[in-house]
Amino acid sequence: MLEEVIQGICNEVCWALPAHVNRENNDWEITIDLFASETAQSLSEIISLLNSELSKEIQNLVREQVYRRVLEPFYQSESPYADWERGTNNWCAVCAGSIGSAAIYLMNDNEDKLNTCLDRIVKALKWYMKGFPADGTCMEGLGYYTYGMTYFTGFAEQLFEYTHGKINLLAAKNCAEIAVFQQKCYFTGGITLSFSDGSSREKFRIGLTCYLASHFKEVEVPDLALAAGVLEDPCARWMGAYRDYSWTKKYMVEPLQVQAARKPFEILPDAQWAVFQSASGAVLAAKGGNNGEPHNHNDVGSFLYMKEGEMLLEDLGAGEYTKEYFGEGRYEILCNSSLGHNVPIVNNRFQKAGKQYTCDNFKGDGEGNILISYGKAYGDDSLDSLIRMIHFVPSSGVTRIEDRFWGNKNKLTATENLVTRYEPVINKNEILIRGRKASIRVQFEEYLEEIHFLPRIHTDHEGKEQRIWLIQWEVPVKDGYGGMVFYIK
Incomplete structure (x- = not known):
C-alpha cells in the first residue's frame, strides 16, 4: 500500500503548490517551492528508513524523481535559485533544510557533489538565522517558528552526524534565545500569542521541543496537553510528524522541564x-x-x-x-x-x-x-x-x-x-x-x-x-x- 502511495506521488505532474508556479515558463512542472522540497525530503527519508522493505523499483523511482524535480535543478542553478535561498523567513529553512536532508540521503555516492551542495545549503540557512533578532523572536509568529525550526533542526541533526560533529548549526550565536522563544508564547488555558499570521490556539511539536530541550537547558515544555497530535498537521508534513516519534523517543531520557510559573x-x-x-x-x-x-x-x-x-x-x-x-x-x-x-x-x-x-x-x-x-x-x-x-x-x-x-x-x-x-x-x-x-x-x-x-x-x-x-x-x-x-x- 505504501508503495502505491509513493508511486502516485512520483506520477504527479508537479510537486509545487499551484500558487507558487509560473505557468508561463516552459518548465513550470519543475518548481522548487515549500511543497516540492518537503516532498523530496519525505520520500528520500522514507526509502532510506525502509530500505530493506521497499522494492528496488520504488526506491529507484524515488531517487529518479527527487533528482529530476529538486536536487539537480537546485544543484545546477546559479545561487540564488529563488528568493528563498537568501530569505530570512520560514521558506529558507523549509526549502534549504529539505533539500539538504534529501541530499544527504541520496547523494552519498558522490561525496564531492554532496559537499558542494551542503556548503550552499549551510550558506542559505545563515540567511534564515539572520531573520531572528538578538532576542530570538520569530516575527512571523509562533506557527511559522515551529514550521521553520522543524526543518532547520531536522537538517542540522543530519548534518552534524554526517560531518561527525564538525558542523553544528545550533552553535549560532543567538540559537539559545531562538530555542526559548516558544515558551514565551504559551499561557494559561492553552492560549497563544497570535501576532502576525499566528493563531491563538497554536499547538507545539513535542519532537522539536524535546530536541531543543536536549541542547539548551533553558528550554521549558508547555503543557503537554497542548502538543500537536501526530496527524494534526493538515498538510501531513513528514519531517515534523516523524520527529515527534523519533526525537521524543531519543531525547526524552530524563523528565522534561515543564514550563514553570511565568515571569510577570x-x-x-x-x-x-x-x-x-x-x-x-x-x-x-x-x-x-x-x-x-x-x-x-x-x-x-x-x-x-x-x-x-x-x-x-x-x-x-x-x-x-x-x-x-x-x-x-x-x-x-x-x-x-x-x-x-x-x-x-x-x-x-x-x-x-x-x-x-x-x-x-x-x-x-x-x-x-x-x-x-x-x-x-x-x-x-x-x-x-x-x-x-x-x-x-x-x-x-x-x-x-x-x-x-x-x-x-x-x-x-x-x-x-x-x-x-x-x-x-x-x-x-x-x-x-x-x-x-x-x-x-x-x-x-x-x-x-x-x-x-x-x-x-x-x-x-x-x-x-x-x-x-x-x-x-x-x-x-x-x-x-x-x-x-x-x-x-
Missing part, C-alpha cells in the same frame, strides 16, 4: 514585544515594530488582552490564505488591516503598509509600564505624534491605557478602536465583554456620550466565517491635541 513581565526589546501576566492569569501583550515585517499585519502599537484562557480583546491572527491575501488587496482584509487591531483610527485613516511606517520609540521598564510612540505608522503629515502608555498591575491584571495625539489643529481627529469576538454591552459608563468563562470591563475616566459597536465578518485561517465586533468612540480633540484614558478590569 517579559520584554523582547529587538522585536519590540512586551508580554505581561498577572497572578490571576490575566495576560496583556503589546507590540511596536513596523508594518513591513514578515507575514505583516498593520498592527504597530496594538495589544491583546486575555483572561482565564480566553482572548477578550483580540489579535485575530491569520486569515484564510487566498490570492488576495498575498496580493494587492492584503490590507483590505480585516485581520491584516489596522482596523482589525486594537489601535486608533486617525483622521479617518488606518495605518499604512511598509517598513517606514513604524514605531519610533518603545520602552518597557520591567514593572508593568510600556511606552509606544507610533505616529509614523499612519503616514499622515497632519499627525505629529501618537504615544500609547500602558500600565499593567501584576497582582490583578488591571490595565490602564492612555493615548495621546498631537497634530494639525484644524485637521486632527481620532477614534479609538477595540476588537472582540464577543458582543459587547454598555453598562453605564463602561463596556462589558463576556466570554464563555471570563469577562472584562472597559471603563473610562470621563463619561462618553456615544460608543459604536460595529459587527464585521472575519474569515479565519481555515476559511470559517466568524462574527467580530469593533468597539469605537471619538477621542476629544482641541487645538491639535487629544487624549484618552481607559481601563481594562
Whole structure:
C-alpha cells in the first residue's frame, strides 16, 4: 500500500503548490517551492528508513524523481535559485533544510557533489538565522517558528552526524534565545500569542521541543496537553510528524522541564514585544515594530488582552490564505488591516503598509509600564505624534491605557478602536465583554456620550466565517491635541 502511495506521488505532474508556479515558463512542472522540497525530503527519508522493505523499483523511482524535480535543478542553478535561498523567513529553512536532508540521503555516492551542495545549503540557512533578532523572536509568529525550526533542526541533526560533529548549526550565536522563544508564547488555558499570521490556539511539536530541550537547558515544555497530535498537521508534513516519534523517543531520557510559573513581565526589546501576566492569569501583550515585517499585519502599537484562557480583546491572527491575501488587496482584509487591531483610527485613516511606517520609540521598564510612540505608522503629515502608555498591575491584571495625539489643529481627529469576538454591552459608563468563562470591563475616566459597536465578518485561517465586533468612540480633540484614558478590569 505504501508503495502505491509513493508511486502516485512520483506520477504527479508537479510537486509545487499551484500558487507558487509560473505557468508561463516552459518548465513550470519543475518548481522548487515549500511543497516540492518537503516532498523530496519525505520520500528520500522514507526509502532510506525502509530500505530493506521497499522494492528496488520504488526506491529507484524515488531517487529518479527527487533528482529530476529538486536536487539537480537546485544543484545546477546559479545561487540564488529563488528568493528563498537568501530569505530570512520560514521558506529558507523549509526549502534549504529539505533539500539538504534529501541530499544527504541520496547523494552519498558522490561525496564531492554532496559537499558542494551542503556548503550552499549551510550558506542559505545563515540567511534564515539572520531573520531572528538578538532576542530570538520569530516575527512571523509562533506557527511559522515551529514550521521553520522543524526543518532547520531536522537538517542540522543530519548534518552534524554526517560531518561527525564538525558542523553544528545550533552553535549560532543567538540559537539559545531562538530555542526559548516558544515558551514565551504559551499561557494559561492553552492560549497563544497570535501576532502576525499566528493563531491563538497554536499547538507545539513535542519532537522539536524535546530536541531543543536536549541542547539548551533553558528550554521549558508547555503543557503537554497542548502538543500537536501526530496527524494534526493538515498538510501531513513528514519531517515534523516523524520527529515527534523519533526525537521524543531519543531525547526524552530524563523528565522534561515543564514550563514553570511565568515571569510577570517579559520584554523582547529587538522585536519590540512586551508580554505581561498577572497572578490571576490575566495576560496583556503589546507590540511596536513596523508594518513591513514578515507575514505583516498593520498592527504597530496594538495589544491583546486575555483572561482565564480566553482572548477578550483580540489579535485575530491569520486569515484564510487566498490570492488576495498575498496580493494587492492584503490590507483590505480585516485581520491584516489596522482596523482589525486594537489601535486608533486617525483622521479617518488606518495605518499604512511598509517598513517606514513604524514605531519610533518603545520602552518597557520591567514593572508593568510600556511606552509606544507610533505616529509614523499612519503616514499622515497632519499627525505629529501618537504615544500609547500602558500600565499593567501584576497582582490583578488591571490595565490602564492612555493615548495621546498631537497634530494639525484644524485637521486632527481620532477614534479609538477595540476588537472582540464577543458582543459587547454598555453598562453605564463602561463596556462589558463576556466570554464563555471570563469577562472584562472597559471603563473610562470621563463619561462618553456615544460608543459604536460595529459587527464585521472575519474569515479565519481555515476559511470559517466568524462574527467580530469593533468597539469605537471619538477621542476629544482641541487645538491639535487629544487624549484618552481607559481601563481594562
